[in-house]
Amino acid sequence: MTERQIAELLVYDAEEACPYLDGNVARLPLRWPMRGVSRAQTDQFLAAGDRRSGPYLYHTQCPQCQACEPIRLNVAEFQMSRGQRRVLRRGDQVLETRIGSPECDERRIAMYNRHKQERGLDLRGVEVDAAEYQAFLVESCCETLEFSYWLNGELVGVAIIDRGENSLNAVYCFFDVEQSHLSIGTYSILKQVEWCREWQLRHLYLGLYVSGCRPMEYKADYLPHERLIDARWQRFPRVSDGK
Structure with missing residues (x-):
């Protein structure tokens, strides 16, 4: 087998x-x-x-x-935009990143529910409870990590990440909407790129890109990237790189 x-x-x-x-x-x-x-x-x-x-x-x-x-970054090729550099620089000044196993507690559940509601992602109109959070973000069939982001000792963001042999897979990210000015979602992706490079991994998978769905279109801002179209990974370069 x-x-x-x-x-x-x-x-x-x-x-x-x-x-x-x-x-x-x-x-x-x-x-x-x-x-x-x-x-x-x-x-x-x-x-x-x-x-x-x-x-x-x-x-x-x-x-x-x-x-x-499906969309992914080749981390060796990825180039931050000026705006992304600003987000990373600002976040590094005030945020602490911790890496561990996924956890479920009242703070995480409340932050997850409010994030979905405030960002227009709550399609059911029903808050998840501990069992649903556990089933979605803690249970896994593979090696899974939690990247958590802390501001002055307070949890302000969570990213659930799968670990492959040559890749990381961004499963889900949510954050304290009171800290939206820190662009924690963007910061989290940029930190994942850093860890891919630190661990000598080739790809960071960002999930699904969906044209016409605003909460999913932001992923195209990370360039160059590749998308799986017609069973083939196709490269989307920066306009200036000529490839």
Whole structure:
């Protein structure tokens, strides 16, 4: 059995309202790997376009739409914009980054719920409880880390990250909306790039890019990047690099 051939159980496969584009129908079959996913297997799943939610993997198979495009950075090529440099410099002056295992507590749950509400991401209109938070952001089928961001000893941001053999995978990030001026979401991605370079990893996966969905379009600001389109990773360069 090769690294890619891991036994999986299909646990959900139904069409539903698209969480990204109003009026569209989505199909995101959830697969449960029946044993732990290794770092090498994590790389393989990500390169094939898979995403993770809790202990499940999924790959969009929507009936009439292909707007969701997995997006990744080649960290050796990535170049910060001037605005991104400012965010990193400002964040480094005031924020402390801690890396550990994902945790679930009242502060994290409250911050997650408010972030979704204030950023227009709360499609259900219902706050998650501890069990739902645990299922989504703590449970995993692979090696998963929590990057937490602290301001004067107070937790102000959380990023859930999967570790592959040659990559990191940004699963989800949320932050204290009272600290929006620090651009913690952007800062978190830039710190993940730093850690990829520190750990000599090749790629940082940023999830899905969805044209027409404002909360997902920001990912195109990180250049150059690659998107998985028609089963091929296609490069999107900076206009000035001529490649």
